[in-house]
Amino acid sequence: MTTSDERTDELAPSTGTTEPTRRGGGRGIVGMPAAAARYASRVRHTARNVAEVVRFGGLETDEENSPFDVAAERTTYRLRHYFAASVPADATPILLIPPLMMTAEVWDVSPTTSAVAALHEAGIDPWVVDFGRPDHEPGGLQRTLTDHVLAVSDAVDRVVAATGRKVVLSGYSQGGMFAYQTAAYRRGKDVDSIVAFGSPVDTTAPLPIPIAPDVAARLAREIVDSGLLRNRAVPGWFVRLGFKALSPAKTVQGRMHFLMQLHDRDALLPREKQRQFLDSAGWTAYSGPAIAELLEQFVAHNRMLEGGFDIDDELVTLADIDVPVLTVVGSSDTFGHPDSARAIRRAAPRAEVYEVTINAGHFGLVVGSNATTITWPAVSAWIDWRRGRAPLPDDIVMADTVDTSKPLRPTTAATAIAQATELGIGVGRAVFTSARRASRLARSIAREAPAQLPKIARIQQLEPATRISLGLLLDEQARRAPSDIAFLFGDRAHRQWDVKARVDNVVRGLVSIGVHQGDHVAVLMDTRPSAFTLIAAISRLGATAVLLRPDSDVVREIRLGGATWVVSDPEHAGASDEVDGVTWAVLGGGGPAGGDATARPDLPDGVVDMELIDPDEVVLPAWYGANPHRAGDVAFVLFTGEGGGTKALHITNRRWALSALGTASAASLRPGDTIFSTTPIHHSSALLMTIGGAVAGGARFAIASADDPDTFWQEVRRYGATHVSYTWTSLRTVVNAPPNPAEHHHPVRMFIGSGMPRNLWRRATERFPTVTVLEFYASAEGEAILANVTGRTPGSMGRSLPGTAEVRVAGFDLQANRLQRDENGLGREAEVDELGLLLARVDPRDSFAGVPLRGVFEAGDAWRSTGDLFLRDENGDLWLGGAVAEVVHTAAGPAIPSGARFALGSIPAVDLVVAYGVHDADRGSDVLVAAVTLREDAEALTAADLDRVLDKLPVVMRPRYVQVVPTIPLTTWHRPHWRTLQAKGVPRPGRGRRVWALAADDVHYEQVT
Structure with a gap:
């Protein structure tokens, strides 16, 4: 093969020099004109270069990549240590992470554009995470995003162990997302700072394709739900074509430049390694499970910004990042759009975020002349500043001082039209296509309300004999989306299939100790996962859960609830000595089923430890059938009042389902939403609205572990809470507290609950103007359910939810404490703004309707008193005046x-x-x-x-x-x-x-x- 020096000499005629000429004036070769000679030489050089490209995939540059050692090799990655033999003294280690669609060579494309070489020359110690080529790695095409985050976290541990220093985590594109996620997963442990290049955080920012973000989110959900990617992967060639298709003008321009310069080897060689990298060598296959997880967590639900994504079932939020962040933004970057990259300021409110803006596109941030002259010097200056060796340069500024009011590139629609024009598509056609997309988007918005119609229809179909229960709805969700997260608590995410398995195991445990369908089983637990699974298991078994309040008179409530069984957590087992005539068991507190009894806490005599029951050894009896409850059956017994005024409330499955479906409908709960309860699980708000609404709407639910503002905001961000349920003044400490960093750009869209005082309601909406309040009213007995769906009139209870009981305000004599009746003995409906008694129409067939009021407004009608005074305003909204008993x-x-x-x-x-x-x-x-x-x-x-x-x-x-x-x-x-x-x-x-x-x-x- 001809050497590069020889090839350079051969190219001399085409670069302006001349070959030695023989006599004959203007002729370079005897008998041939000079122009013809130059043309023949150009054709010869072009043919030779084309042959080399066809045979070897590109031109031979004789450039050598930077040296590295493989410091560790795991099943999911290799850890490269560049320039390991010449690490500068006292060097800061930087761990570079590539995106999944590119090889690790993106950090060392060529000597002139090598990130690792530039950093090494600046006295920095570069390490690189190499995920390899998934299609060539055992199990590579089954890797998930979680696998990659855990791999980066493992790499951090190894670099820290080898260097004894904290690591600068740095990633390009999706690699930067991994850097953010890893730092949050590790709670900043051993991370000095983060440097991200064009890394998206907010998926509602403009996309590199002409499609609205909400449409993209819906498509992502449909793709994930279809299971299309479960056992498939996207090959590297498809990834490469997709990348190029999203930048067609640049792709065509680059190809034409290469073809036009094929005769001039010297002109091509400086960019040849970069061209080969982008044209073929740099792209890898993308595993289907990783794409599915990306679509589900960060496109469909935008959890990079809102929080609540999980790594190995451990909840993670970028709000936990508290180390400095440098985000490198490309002014013309359509992949990591500036709006999306800058959203790290909102996602990580506790971090000091800095920015450097570069006039470059996505690839130019880390490869090319701008990277050499701007990016790597900026990174080097950043690390020097972190070490206290130098001040920050002027081009690195606090992110919140950057003016983001003007877009750095044309809008998505304009870009679509421009690209269409470059490809020869008429502008008129592009405009028509955009209008058609806009029409589809408008139709999708119009479909939002009908999406709730199945819930409303189900409410209207609830007859006393209809099968409905908490256990049944949980089973439906487990069948629909078994891998979805059902509920969140502490740092853990519990998926539908795990919840179903645990509930079924608890059912077997209950059967083992003798609980039968129809029994009343008291639950005495603090808020914990075991409390929920126990309540769900009691429902699935067909028994009734009696929810005791841990700080009340347990003996009185057991008696009022008619319980013959009590299941508690270990902390409350001591109360068993105070109760006679019941069987007491304990659930929760750790320890494997069928495990060593010595690993379990000491329990009082006679208390059964259900954690020691092996569910596989329990034979279900012939009478057992899952979820036998009907709408008319009593599902739960709750309690209200204190001391001698304690009262048991019997909640039928119909009443629970009305609240659950009504909450899901009024709050527009959807899969991916998270409803976060500030009340304990034994309260009606948590059971009927938080758990009920989430299960009925396919959303996730979480329950607060404490009621202080700091914990509240930590858990809101960790869970990615979109809805927060409250009762009475439970939001008061949050509203009254000093500003918390985590509340900035929080994900909460709605507060839902009941009993919020009007002055607190007003203060809450003033402090959190992006949050609406959905106030509910549910009568203590009966089926009156009201909701202030619009939230525009603080203090109003709104109107009846569709499908729930009809209500009327009847004229009421406060002095005589009875309904006002005319000479015919009939009552009357109260006038506008007249205080009266709220009545709810009842179905006489309901065995728990009690003794209804009959003949109130007409002969034969049947109503039940809510015991509360209301007035109806001129707009038809209902306002609570208080209980009759309070007069x-x-x-x-x-x-x-x-x-x-x-x-x-x-x-x-x-x-x-x-x-x-x-x-x-x-x-x-x-x-x-x-x-x-x-x-x-x-x-x-x-x-x-x-x-x-x-x-x-x-x-x-x-x-x-x-x-x-x-x-x-x-x-x-x-x-x-x-x-x-x-x-x-x-x-x-x-x-x-x-x-x-x-x-x-x-x-x-x-x-x-």
Whole structure:
């Protein structure tokens, strides 16, 4: 073969030099004109170069790649250590991660554009993760994204062990995504900082193809659900063609430049290695499972930005990244669009994020002249700054100072038209295609509401004999998407197939200890995964779950719930000594089924340890059939009230399903959404809305492990919570707390719950303007379910959910405490803005409808009292006035405490408000009393404040006394508890208490001294 030097000499005529000429004037070869000679030489050189390209795939450059050692070889990767024999003293190690679609040689394409060579020359120690070619590796085409993140994490451990220093994690394109994910997975352990080149974070940013991001998300979900990629891979040639198809103009331009220069070897050689890399050598196959995981977690659900993705079933969020980040942004990058790359600022609010912007496309960020002159010097300067050796250069700036108001490249639509024109497609056709896509997008938006119709239809089809239960809906979800995540707790993700297996095992355990279909089984547990699986197993068995409150009178609730069995966690097993006549068992606390009993906690005598039961050894009896419950059967027994006022609430499967399907429909819950509960699992809000709504909507659910604001935001980001359920004042500490870094750009779209005070509602929407509030009302008994779906009127309960019981506000005599009836004995519907009793129509066939009110509005109708007073406004929305039992019968007439609560809550300084009746011996009658707490750093309450807000109430509704107290107790479900204050009688001034009394004119308030 001819050497490169010889080839250079042969090319001399084509580069402007001349060959020695013989006599004959303008002739280079005897008898041949000089121009013809040059043309013949050019053809000869072109033919020779073409032959070399055809035979060897490219021109021989004689360039050698940078030397490296393989420091470790695992099943999923090899760890390359470049220039291992000449590591500079005191060098910082940098771990470079390629994207899956490219080989590790992207970091060492040629000596002139080599990242590892440039970094080595700058005194940095380069290491590279080499995933190899999956189609040539054993099991390579079955690798998942999780496999690659775990591989990078393992590589970090090995580099740290070898160097004794923290590592700079650096990745290009998807390699940068791996760097982010690994740092978050490791909670920053042994990571000095992160450098990412064109790495997307937000998949709602413009895409490199003319398709709307929400359409792409829907297509991604459909592809994943189809299972198309489960056992398939995308070959390397297809990846290469896809990459080129997304940049057709540049591809054609590069090909034409190569063909036009084929005669000039010197002109081609500097870029030849780069051309070969992009044309063939640099591309690898892409495993189907990895693509499926990418589509599911980061395209369909955008979890890089929102959080809640899992690595080896451990929950991960980029919000856990707290090390500095340098993001390298290409101004014309269509793959890692600037908007998407810059989203790391929102995804990692605890990290200091810096940016360097380069006038380059995606590949030019790490290969090419800009990489040589800008990228690698910037990385070197970054590492010097991290070591304290030099200040940051001017081109590396804090990311939040970058002006992102102007796009760095044309919009997706404009790009589509430009590319179409370059390929010879008429602009008119491109515009027509874009319009057609826009029309399809509009139709997809119009389909969002009908997507909820199956849930509404299912509500309407619930008859007493309809099979419906928590266990049944869980089984349906497990069949639909067995690999989807069902619920999240702590750092763990629990998938549908694992949940189903665990629930079935607990069913066998219950059968083993003697539980039968129809039995009442009490559950006494703190919030934990075992509590949910136990409740689901009781449902699947066909028994009734009695949910005891750990901080209440357990003995009383066991008796009220009719329980003959109690299953607790180990922490509550000690209560078994207080209860007679029941069989007590323990579930949870670790330890394998059928394992060593010495590994289990010590339990009281007579308590059965269900964790030691081997489910495979249990033979199911002939009577067992999974999910036998009907809509009319009692699914759960919940409790309300305190002490002697404790009351058992029997929740039928129909009532549970109404709440579950209604929540899923009203909140538009879909697969991939995560509903996060701030209340314990034994509360109706968690059971009916959080768990019920998630299971009915195919979403994920999570339950808070603590109620402090820091934990709240950590778990919101870790779970990727899109919906947060609340009850009463459970969001108060979050709303009142100082700003938390994790709340910036949070993923929450909606707060859903019941009982939120209007002043807290207002403060919540002011602090979190991107979040809407969906307030529910569900009667303690009966099937009245209301929802303020729009969230535009704080304090309103909205209207009945479709498919739920019809409700009406009936005229009510507060003094006589009964319905108002005419001379025919019929009641009447209350007028607009008239306070009345809310009634819900009942089906007389429902065995748990109780004794209904009949003949209320017409002969033969049947209704049930909710026990709550409501009024309907001119728009048809319903407003809760409070329970009938709360009405205070004063000397001036009945007083409704809710009026005082609403009015006092409008004072900005007021935090919590309660109003209640007490007996005033001096007056010889009951009086209305209000108590408030003030927000921290709020101005002191004055009589003028009280006069201003309470003047709007009728005299009879004004509280006789208003007191400021240090605290107002809260129940375990965060409802203000006023019984303790009521027991103290008429308020008197004291330490931490200020009291005002209504003056003799019934208008002004005077402070009591």
